[in-house]
Amino acid sequence: MARVLLVDDAAFMRMRCAKLLTENGYSVDEAENGQEAIEKYQKIKPDLVLMDITMPVMDGLTAVAEIKKIDPDAKIVMCSALGQQNTVMSAIKAGAKDFIVKPYQPEKILSTIKRFVG
Amino acid sequence: MGLNLDASPEELKIFLEEVEEHFQTLEEDLLRLEKEDEFNEDLMQEIFRASHTLKGSSATIGHHRMAELTHAMENVLDKLRKKQLAVSRELIDILFECLDHLRILRDEIINDEKSDLELEGILGKLSAVQKSGGIPAGRVDIQPPSSKASCQESERKIEIDLTWEEKDRIHNAVEQGLKPYIIRLTFDVEPEMLAVRAFVTLMALSELAEVVKSQPTADEIEHEKVSDTLVALLLTEGEEEKITKLVNELPSIAGCEIQLYADDIVRKTDSSAETVNEANNLSEERNQTGDQAKAGSAVKNVSAKKANRTVRVDVDLLDSLMNLVGELVIDRTRLFQILGNLEAIDEMDEISQDLGRTSIHIARVTTQLQEQIMKARMLPVENLFNKFPRMVRDLSQKAGKEVNFVMTGQETELDRSIIEEIGDPLIHLLRNAVDHGIESPEERRAQGKSSTGQLKLQASHEENHIIITIKDDGRGIDPEQVRQSAIKKGLITEEQAKRLTDKEAVNLIFMSGLSTATRVTDVSGRGVGMDVVRNNIEKINGAIEINSVVGQGTEFKIKLPLTLAIIRALLVSIGKSVYAIPLSTITETIRMQRKQIEFVNNREVIVVRGKVLPLIRLKSVFSGAVSEEEQKEKLFIVVVNLAGQQVGLVVDSLVGEQEIVIKSLGKYIGDVQGISGATILGDGSVALIVDVSNLIKKAAS
Structure with a gap:
């Protein structure tokens, strides 16, 4: 079972996403910000990270760079809102694999994840 | 009409809780933003984040109007954050207006009913502000277009310009057994995200095959020189099938054409066409799984895990x-x-x-x-206090005053029913303080005060009470002015006015029909008066006191019980019945001889430590006139005090102090003058609870 680390500061978004993923057979861990994401990444080595961009403490962009330092093979998908194109571009250049745009469409999330972890 | 939101009740609950948090953050931070002179990056980021998260969450549940508004807000906030816009009062006003609108939109969710709120006005203002600071950003497209990749064979030749070197590279590669494919993809994606989508797609293609050339190039994509089409020339060892499979997996691709690249021919093999069809089926299947997942999520709400250790109780x-x-x-x-x-x-x-x-x-x-x-049952008063800073800000702006509003003790807890009752009186007192208490900046400077007035709202715990004080350093209440006003309105005679001490005179403002405001303003001086404030506070067994010094300011001190249901009371007996007097109103009990009673204006009074105290015989209040024979030589007097007014209640004897449970008299008996309720005593008998404020008013009239 593939493990997905869900990083978002909004509990509502995490809850929604986690539900979708667990229902589709993924094991889900959650983190509230970039800092926590790094800590959890090291501990559980997830197969994929879904990373929000705008978060307190440490934003998603910084977290991508940090995680990539720890594990160059990390698979990270950015969760972006409209209007964050430049940040997403930077994240992709920093090593994120892809991005999905909020509001999430279940099919899109699932197909994106499937592409990377099967 | 319902909103048809895409969220379970469970999710909505969390959504609403978070929304409330973000509103609070926005409100507090906007106030801070207005006050702070220097650009505070952290603060700006926090405001931006709150608005941003609201946008994401509201779009997710399908509240389009909320998403639209927060998106527009975010555009402005982004400019602020990047210092492309400067903070101004007008801007803060607009942002506050947004917040008000957002609250209405939030209520739409709670009521599951669309409000008649129009967003055009506020959206217009936001975009005007945003434009004033630079280039306008694209409009939000809340409904993301559905994407379905489907590769099609193309009859038209896909063109791409190649340099000689590139053609050479292809030539060599073909000789080595690699196959050149040319692929044209059209994207179906939010226009704002087009560039990054194209970039990701190009990256994915290059993982599978060598990208000899693309139009636009990676560099151009990075600089957002994109259209919705991407043409790329690929070299791969594998079959076309591999590429189509990848394209089918990639999101947001609406159309895909693929051809074997050749300098002179445009041909496709039959086998590759079949593969494409297969791929089409595959993508359809995937969509079905998606639908199933959707259906599943609707049924299995329960599985969401919760770490919350609280329970909501009616x-x-x-x-x-x-x-x-x-x-x-x-x-x-x-x-x-x-x-x-x-x-x-x-x-x-x-x-x-x-x-x-x-x-x-x-x-x-x-x-x-x-x-x-x-x-x-306790809630921190914070819930109530939270809305005040904004209110004071708006009021002072309207009244042209400069006010520094400070709150302390928000963590103090009060019974929730008391919090509900105390809101309106506090609002009224704060309004008064801003409008009448604190002077205009010019007036303050003329008096040698700083032009900014201080307004302090404080809550604290004191023994078995909660004390809420509202203190300003304004002009104070002039007792002389109150006296004159009361005489003019015919509330007291000139004779009476002269006898009043200054403190008593100030207390006159609690009488109905009296307003010292020489002018009625937009803010206060109309509608409910101080008499209503006092009644509301006394209704919940509280008391209000004024300390005012002319020129230095006014302090209102409100004393509230911790709870409405159980109070400590002094039990007294009158004849055969027992009555309960709330301990919070009692200052002392005195034993007196009957001959010590004196008469003023044909009313019974006694002199206690040089002060004249009017007497009320509870027996005559509750059981009619008292005959001479019945009168005892020794009297017990319970001195009660409300809002600075003292009265002695004459009782037969004192029984003791006890915690009593307040029971209403019920509709059947209704309101009885001088009685606020009843309680059941240890021996099962009923004792009536004396309504002290009612009695004092009676004594005063």
């Missing part, structure tokens, strides 16, 4: 719990009384002693239960 349930505890408190008192009787009759036998011990234990548990349930 207020009614808390009320009825409190009521039941009240009954227990009564029984506790009764048990003690029965025990006392047993002890009095005889030496206690084994069984009686056992009963005694059990009673004591039950009493202790009851007391703890009572405390715990009272705690469960």
Whole structure:
């Protein structure tokens, strides 16, 4: 079972996403910000990270760079809102694999994840 | 009409909680933003984040209007964050207006009904502000277009310009057994995200094959020189099938054409066409799984995990719990009384002693239960205070005053029913302070004060009470002015006015019909007056006191009980009945001889430590006139005090102090003058609770 680390500061978004993923057979861990994401990444080595961009403490962009330092093979998908194109571009250049745009469409999330972890 | 939101009730609950948090953050931060002179990056980021998260969440549940507004807000906030816009009062006003609108949109969710709120106005303002600072950003497209990749064979030749070197590279590669494909993809994606989508797609293609050339190039994509089409020339060892498979997996691709690249021919093999069809089927299948997932999520709401250790309880349930505890408190008192009787009759036998011990234990548990349930009903006053900073800001702006509003003790807890009752009086007092209390900046400077007025709202715990004070350093209340106003309105005679001490005169503002404001303003001086404020506070067994010094400011001190249901009271007897007087109103009890009573204006008074105290005989209030013979030589007087007014209540004897549970008299009996309720005593008899404020008013008239 593939493990997905869900990083978002909004509990509502995490809850929604986690539900979708667990229902589709993924094991889900959650983190509230970039800092926590790094800590959890090291501990559980997830197969994929879904990373929000705008978060307190440490934003998603910084977290991508940090995680990539720890594990160059990390698979990270950015969760972006409209209007964050430049940040997403930077994240992709920093090593994120892809991005999905909020509001999430279940099919899109699932197909994106499937592409990377099967 | 319902909103048809895409969220389960469980999710909505969390959504609403978070929304409320973000509103609070926005409100507090916007106020701070306005105050701070220097650019505060952290603060700006926090505001931006709150608005941004609201946008994401609201779009997710499908509240399009909320998403639209937060998106527009975010555009402005982004400019602020990047210092492309400067903070101005107008801007803050607009952002506050947004917040008000957002609250209405939030209420739409709670009521599951669309409001008639129009967003055009505010959206126009936001975009005007945003444009004033630079280039406008694209409009939000909330409904993301659905994407379905489907590769098609193309009859037209896909063109791409190649340099000689590139053509050479292809030539060499073909000789080495690689196949050149040219692929044209059209994207179906939010226009704002087009560039990054194209970039990701190009990256994915390059993982599978060598990208000899693309149009636009990676560099151009990075600089957002994109259209919705991407053409790329690929070299790969594998089959076309591999590429189509990848394209089918990539999101947001609406169309895909693929051809074997050749300088002179445009041809496709039959086998590759079949593969494409297969791929089409595949993508359809995937969509079906998606639908199934959707259906599944609707059914399996329950599985969401929760770390929350709180339970939401209906207020009614808390009320009825409190009521039941009240009954227990009564029984506790009764048990003690029965025990006392047993002890009095005889030496206690084994069984009686056992009963005694059990009673004591039950009493202790009851007391703890009572405390715990009272705690469960407590809320920090913060919930109430939170809306005040914004209110004071708006008021002072309207009145042209400069006010520094400080709140302390927000964590102080109060029974929720009291919090509900105290809101309006506090709003009224704060309005008064801003409008009448604090002077205009010019006036303040003329008096040698700083031009900014201080307004302080403080809550604190004091013994068994909560004290809320509202203090300003404004002009204070002029007792002389109040006297004149009261005379003019015919509330008191000139004679009476002269006899009033300054403090008593100031207290006149609590009389109905009196307003010292020489002019009625937009803010206060109309509608409910101070009399309503006092009535509301006294209704919940509270008391209000004024300390005012002309030129230096006014302080209102509100004393509130911790709970409405159980109070401490002094039991007194009048004839055969027992009455309860709330302890919070009592200053002292005195024993006096009948001959010490004097008469002023044909009314009974006594002199206590040089002060004249009007007397009220409870017996004559409650059971009609008192005959001469009935009068005793020794009198017990309970001195009660409300809002600075003192009255002596004459009773037959004092019974004792006790915790009583307030019960209403019920609709059947209705309102009785001088009685605010009833309670059940230890022996099962009923005692009436004296309505002290009513009696004092009666004595004054």
